[in-house]
Amino acid sequence: MDRASSSSTAGGEQSDVDWLALAAAAASAMKNAYAPYSKFPVGAAALTEDGRIVSGCNVENASYGLTLCAECALVGNLRMTGGGLLRAFYCVDGGGNVLMPCGRCRQLLYEFRAPGMELMTTQGIKTMDQVLPDAFGPQHLEETR
Ligand code: THU
Numbered sequence: 001m002d003r004a005s006s007s008s009t010a011g012g013e014q015s016d017v018d019w020l021a022l023a024a025a026a027a028s029a030m031k032n033a034y035a036p037y038s039k040f041p042v043g044a045a046a047l048t049e050d051g052r053i054v055s056g057c058n059v060e061n062a063s064y065g066l067t068l069c070a071e072c073a074l075v076g077n078l079r080m081t082g083g084g085l086l087r088a089f090y091c092v093d094g095g096g097n098v099l100m101p102c103g104r105c106r107q108l109l110y111e112f113r114a115p116g117m118e119l120m121t122t123q124g125i126k127t128m129d130q131v132l133p134d135a136f137g138p139q140h141l142e143e144t145r
Contacts, residue, residue, distance in 0.1 A: 009125045015088075015118055017047060022090035022120070029055035029070065030092055037064060042099060044070035044091040046078070049114045054078045054086075071105035075112055085114035098122050106132040 009015055022045045030043025037060045045055040056073025070091060078084065089109060091099045098120050101109060106128075109119075113128045121131065129135075 009118065009127070015125055017088040017118060019088070019090065019120060019125075021053065022047060022088060023092065023096070025053045025055050026090045026092045027096045029057045029073075030094065030096075031057075033057040033070070033094075034059045036060060037062075038067075041094040042070040042091065044074045044089065044101070046074060046086045046090070046109075047088040048078065048082075048084045049087055050082070050084055052081060052084075054081060069102060069105050071101055071108050075108050078112060086112050086117055087114045088117065089119045091120075101131070107135070110135050110137055 025045035026043040028043065029045055030041050033041030033043065035041045035058055040058075042058040043055065044057075045053055047053055054074055054077040056070045056075075056077055058070045059068045059073065061067055078086065086109065089101070091101055093099045100121055101119070109117075110128055110132050117128045118125050119128065119131055
């Protein structure tokens with residue numbers, strides 16, 4: 001069974017997420033990438049708690065450091081289409097291979113994670129806590145107020 005259709009988490013539990021649909025949505029989003037500088041198109045897709053699929057692609061800039069990762073567009077799309085939280089996430093490169101979200105984007109995803117959110121990784125399905133352990137989050141802002 002290939003990675004896209006596997007449905008077991010790292011802990012061996014079954015995932016009820018339609019990972020193939022998410023992989024397809026991520027690959028479709030990737031086709032919209034604007035990546036003339038890196039030539040590394042990326043697509044990301046996520047399943048929301050209420051069953052929507054939101055997606056995004058990377059958008060680069062001549063001022064290289066202003067590049068927007070695919071996850072930036074995805075969280076914008078999440079907010080623009082009804083908000084809510086993310087249950088599952090899938091990111092692909094130009095070849096449709098699973099891509100790990102970069103460090104900054106793990107933080108973006110953490111903000112909008114539903115409890116138990118799952119991510120497809122190069123090592124199979126993992127949880128948000130596994131890919132961003134000991135994360136900084138909204139809870140820390142509350143602690144010091
Ligand atoms: N990229 C993403 O879109 N998401 C990630 O999580 C990793 C990197 C993009 C940014 C840039 O346009 C290209 O990949 C090469 O770094």
